[in-house]
Amino acid sequence: MSDRFLVTGGGRLVGGVVVSGAKNSVLKLMAAALLAEGTTTISNCPDILDVPLMAAVLEGLGCVVRLDGDIVEITTPETPRYRADFEAVEKFRASVCVLGPLLARCKRAIVALPGGDAIGSRPLDMHQQGLRQLGATSKIEHGCVVAEAEALHGAEVSLEFPSVGATENILMAAVLATGETTIINAAREPDIVDLCDMLVQMGARIEGAGTSVLSVVGVEKLHPTSHRVIGDRIVAATWGIAAAITQGDVEVSGIDPAHLSLVLDKLRAVGAEVTTRENSFRVVQRNRPVAVNFATLPYPGFPTDLQPMAIVLAAVADGTSVITENIFEARFRFVEEMMRLGAQTRIDGHHVAIRGIPQLSSAHVWSSDIRAGAGLVLAALVADGVTIVDDVFHIDRGYPSFVEDLKSLGVEIVRVPASD
Numbered sequence: 165m166s167d168r169f170l171v172t173g174g175g176r177l178v179g180g181v182v183v184s185g186a187k188n189s190v191l192k193l194m195a196a197a198l199l200a201e202g203t204t205t206i207s208n209c210p211d212i213l214d215v216p217l218m219a220a221v222l223e224g225l226g227c228v229v230r231l232d233g234d235i236v237e238i239t240t241p242e243t244p245r246y247r248a249d250f251e252a253v254e255k256f257r258a259s260v261c262v263l264g265p266l267l268a269r270c271k272r273a274i275v276a277l278p279g280g281d282a283i284g285s286r287p288l289d290m291h292q293q294g295l296r297q298l299g300a301t302s303k304i305e306h307g308c309v310v311a312e313a314e315a316l317h318g319a320e321v322s323l324e325f326p327s328v329g330a331t332e333n334i335l336m337a338a339v340l341a342t343g344e345t346t347i348i349n350a351a352r353e354p355d356i357v358d359l360c361d362m363l364v365q366m367g368a369r370i371e372g373a374g375t376s377v378l379s380v381v382g383v384e385k386l387h388p389t390s391h392r393v394i395g396d397r398i399v400a401a402t403w404g405i406a407a408a409i410t411q412g413d414v415e416v417s418g419i420d421p422a423h424l425s426l427v428l429d430k431l432r433a434v435g436a437e438v439t440t441r442e443n444s445f446r447v448v449q450r451n452r453p454v455a456v457n458f459a460t461l462p463y464p465g466f467p468t469d470l471q472p473m474a475i476v477l478a479a480v481a482d483g484t485s486v487i488t489e490n491i492f493e494a495r496f497r498f499v500e501e502m503m504r505l506g507a508q509t510r511i512d513g514h515h516v517a518i519r520g521i522p523q524l525s526s527a528h529v530w531s532s533d534i535r536a537g538a539g540l541v542l543a544a545l546v547a548d549g550v551t552i553v554d555d556v557f558h559i560d561r562g563y564p565s566f567v568e569d570l571k572s573l574g575v576e577i578v579r580v581p582a583s584d
Contacts, residue, residue, distance in 0.1 A: 166554065166555045166556060166557045166582055167556050167557070167579050167580065167581055167582060168552055168553060168554045168555075168556060168579075168580060168581075168582050168584075169541060169544075169552070169553040169556050169567070169577055169578070169579055170550050170551075170552055170577065170578045170580060171541055171544035171545065171550065171551045171552075171553060171575070171576070171577045172549070172550050172575075172576035172577070173523075173524070173526060173544055173545050173546055173547040173548060173549065173550075173551065174545075174546075174548065175410065175545070175574050175575060175576070176410050176411055176412040176413070176574065177403075177406050177407050177410045177412035177413075177414050177545070177570075177573040177574060177575065178412050178413050178414070178573060178574055179413075179414065179415075179572055179573045179574065180414070180415040180416075180417065180572075181403045181414065181415070181416050181417070181569050181572070181573065182417050182418045183395045183396050183399050183400045183403075183416060183417065183418040183419045184208060184209070184210040184211070184234065184395070184396065184399075184418065184564050184565075185207075185208040185209050185210045185234070185392075185393030185394065185395065185396060186210070186354075186355055186358070186393055186394050186395060186396040186397065186398070186399075187210055187212055187214060187396060187398070187399075187561075187562050188328070188353070188355045188396075188398070189354075189355040189358045189359065189393050189394055189396075190206065190209050190210060190215060190236075190393045191214055191215070191218045191261065192261050192332050192355065192359050193206050193358070193359060193362055193391060193393060194206065194215075194218045194219070194222060194236060194238060195218070195222075195261040195262045195264075195265055195336070196265060196336060196359060196362055196363060196366070197222070197227070197238040197240055197388070198222070198225065198227070198240055198244055198262060198265035198266060198269060199240075199265050199268060199269060199336060199339065199340065199363075199366065199386045200240060200366055200367075200385075200386040200387050200388045200389075201240055201241065201242050201388070202239065202240065202387065202388035203237055203238065203239045203240075203388050204237070204238050204240070204366075204388040204389055204390070204391075205235065205236070205237050205238075205388075205389075205390040205391070206235070206236045206237075206238070206390075206391055206392075206393060207234060207235050207390070207391070207392045207393070208234055208392045208393040208394075208395075209231075209234045209235065209236050209393060210234075210393075210396060210399075210564045211234070211564040211565065212560065212561055212562055212563065212564050213557070213560045213561045214561045214562070215231065215236065216231060217259075218259065219231060219236070221248055221253055221259050221262060222238060222262075224245070224248060224249060225244045225245045225246075225247075225248060225262065225266070226240075226241045226243075226244045226245045227239060227240050227241065227244065240388070243269075243270070244266065244269055244270060245270075246266050246270040246272045246273050246274060247274040247275075248262055248266070248273075248274070248275045248276060249276055250276035250307065250308075253275065253276050253277075259275070260275060260277075260288065260291070260309070260329060260333070261329065261332050261333060261336070262275060263275045263291060263295070263309060263311060263333050264291075264295070264332065264333035264334060264335070264336035264337040265336045265337075267295060267300055267311050267312075267313060267316070267337050268316065268336060268337045268338075268339065268340040268341070269340070271312065271313050271314065271315070271316075272311070272312045272313075273309070273310075273311045273312075274308050274309070274310050274311075275308060275309045276307055276308045276309075277304070277307055277308065277309065288304075288309060288329075288330075290323055290324065290325065290327050290330035291309075291327075291329060291330045291333045291334070292309065292311070293321075294321045294323070294330055294333070294334035294337075294347075295311055295313075295333065295334065295337055297319040297320075297321050298313070298316045298317060298318070298319055298321070298334070298337055298338060298341055298345065299313050299314075299315060299316050299317045299319075299341075300312060300313035300316065300337075301313070315342065316337055316338070316340065316341035316342065316382075317341055317342045317343050318338065318341055318342065318343030318344040318345040318346075318380070318381075318382060319345055319346075320345075320346045320348065321334055321345065321346065321347050321348065322348040322349060323347065323348065323349040323350065324349070325349070325462075326349050326350060326351040326352065326376065326462045326463075327351060328351040328353055328355065328356065330351075331347060331350045331351040331356055331378070332351075332356065332359060334347055335347065335350075335356075335359070335360070335363070335370070335378060335380060336359075336363070338380040338382060339363055339368040339369075339370070339380055339382060339383065339386065340382055340383065340384075340385075340386065341380075341382040342382050343381075343382060344379065344380065344381050344382070345378075345379075345380040345382070346377065346378070346379050346380075347377070347378040347380070348376070348377055349376055350372075350375075350376055350377060350378045351462065351463065352374055352375060352376060352462070352463050352464065353462075353463040354374075354394055354397060354420070354423045354463070355394070356373065356374070357373045357374045357394075358393065358394045360373035360378075361373070361391070362389065362391040363386070365389040365390075365391060366386040366387055366388065366389045367383055367385070367386045367387050368380070368383060368386060369381040369382075369383060394420070394423075395418045395419035395420065395423075395443075396419070397419060397420075397423040397424050397427075397467075398467060398469045398470060398535075398562070399562070399563055399564075400416045400418070400419040400424065400445075401424050401427045401467070401470050401473070402470070402473055402538055402542070402563075403416050403569070403573075404416055404424075404427070404428070404431060404438075404445065404447045405427075405431065405470070405473040405474070405476075405477055405542070406473075406542050406545065406573075407436070407447040407448070407449055408431050408434055408435075408436045408447060408449040408453050408477060409449075409453070409473075409476055409477050409480060409542055409545065409546055410449075410545050410546060411449045411450065411451065411452065411453075412447075412448075412449060412573070413446070413447075413448045413449075414446070414447055414573060415444060415445070415446040416444060416445055416446070416447075417443060417444035418443060418444070419443065419444065419445070420442075420443065421440040421441075421444070421445045424445070425464065426464060426465065426466055427466065427467070427470065428440070428445060430456060430458065430466065430474075431447055433454070433456045434449075434453040434454050434455075434456050434477065434481060435449065435450075435451060435452075435453055435454045436448060436449045436453070437449075437450070452480070452481070452482050452522065453477060453480065453481040453482065453520075454481060454482055454483060455478060455481040455482060455483030455484055455485040455520055456478075456481070456485060457485055457486045457487070457488075458471070458474040458478070458485070458486075458487045458488070459487075459488040459490060460488065460489050460490050460491050461490055461491075462491070468489065468490075468491035468492055469534075469535050470535070471487065471489055471498075471535070472498045472535045472536050472538070472539025472540075473535070473538070473539050473542060474487055475487055475498065475499065475502060475507075475509075475516065475518060475539065476502070476539050476542045476543045476546075478518040478520060479502060479505075479507040479508075479509075479518055479520055479521070479524060479543065480520055480521065480522065480523070480524065480546050481518075481520035482520055483519075483520060484517060484518065484519045484520070485517070485518050485520070486515055486516070486517050486518075487515070487516045487518065488514060488515050489514045489515075489516075490514065496511055496514075496516055497532055497536075498532065498536040498539060498540075499511060499516055501529040501530060501532075501536070501540055502540075502543060504527040504528070504529050505524040505525060505526070505527050505529065505540075505543050505544075505547055505551070506521065506524045506525040506527075506547075507521075507524060507543075508520075508521060523546060523547065523548060524543055524544075524546055524547040524548075525547055525548055525549070526544070526547045526548055526549035526550055526551040527547075527551060527552075528551075528552040528554070529543075529551065529552070529553055529554070530553075530554045530555055531553055531554060531555045531556060531558045531559065532555075532558070533558055534558050534559060534561050534562035534563070535562070536558070537553065537555070537556055537558040537559040538559055538562070538563060538566075540553050541553055541559070541566075541570070541577070545575060554582060556579070567579055
């Protein structure tokens with residue numbers, strides 16, 4: 165049985181938090197280590213459950229992985245194994261990012277369809293179609309993606325949607341393909357830029373990182389490297405929004421504020437005082453937040469990963485907000501748990517209207533995914549009494565030192581076994 169959190173509401177968050185490496189970046193960087201024989205070192209890795217899970221996937225492919233604090237060393241053999249079995253990948257979605265590197269190195273990849281958060285359908289159609297355009301065959305067979313290619317060649321790949329995962333897999337296959345590949349409508353997230361930076365350090369030839377068009381000239385071989393993961397903008401924004409929700413004062417460091425421009429503008433719109441420095445930002449909320457509308461979109465739009473936090477902010481804001489989810493259709497299951505806490509909401513398709521109230525009421529709630537879990541804890545901060553949040557292993561997958569950081573900001577929170 166999973167642990168649960170007991171969270172006592174009513175306090176302001178005050179203090180400072182240091183953000184570690186980005187979950188959405190480190191797992192892809194670890195997969196990229198498959199592209200070069202030898203030892204790649206990745207630093208500033210977050211202490212989250214998904215890192216050892218990815219290490220297990222890589223070990224199953226023949227790598228030797230050493231975890232030491234925030235350092236991950238990955239030694240990749242001359243010929244990795246090409247099969248990532250279900251037992252290794254079932255627990256988290258990011259495991260599918262080994263598909264592109266394995267196809268590039270081994271000319272064959274068999275990757276079980278991954279598991280992960282219950283936030284809606286995330287098909288691999290664009291991954292497969294892009295790899296086919298590079299010369300591979302790809303199909304779903306016996307619960308696995310099976311991809312093969314005698315040789316990969318450059319191509320123009322147009323994505324119907326700027327999918328982060330599809331961009332990453334096509335990019336990592338293309339770096340060892342013959343000729344030039346152009347990815348049109350590529351994802352623009354900072355995590356994509358971070359991956360491109362590491363691949364260039366390994367000897368790849370990539371232009372256009374951070375734009376919607378990526379140009380890749382394939383090379384014959386890559387070499388191992390050392391790379392530092394960028395700060396986690398989703399974790400950083402969670403603490404910034406938490407400050408606004410609790411009318412607190414929080415400084416978040418270890419993050420480039422430019423990666424959160426729209427989020428910080430939204431916090432200013434609800435009435436927060438937001439100041440930025442080179443590697444930090446501070447959010448001070450002196451009064452009850454003002455209602456603001458949110459719509460999730462691919463980067464540089466408002467992140468879908470922060471939609472639960474936006475709903476919590478709207479639930480205690482002065483006025484009515486409309487939250488629109490444009491990425492994942494099942495994110496709104498979080499709203500059902502918010503209703504247990506007294507939030508006044510109404511769902512209409514991919515919109516939810518929320519009339520804010522000054523305070524929520526404590527209840528027993530359930531976490532369905534990483535961000536929903538964090539959002540429920542934020543909601544508990546502005547509820548009366550003690551809120552019980554179940555299945556907090558989800559939070560462990562995305563938030564290092566979650567309880568410790570909250571306690572340092574003045575929150576009364578206890579982790580106990582679910583049986584208690």
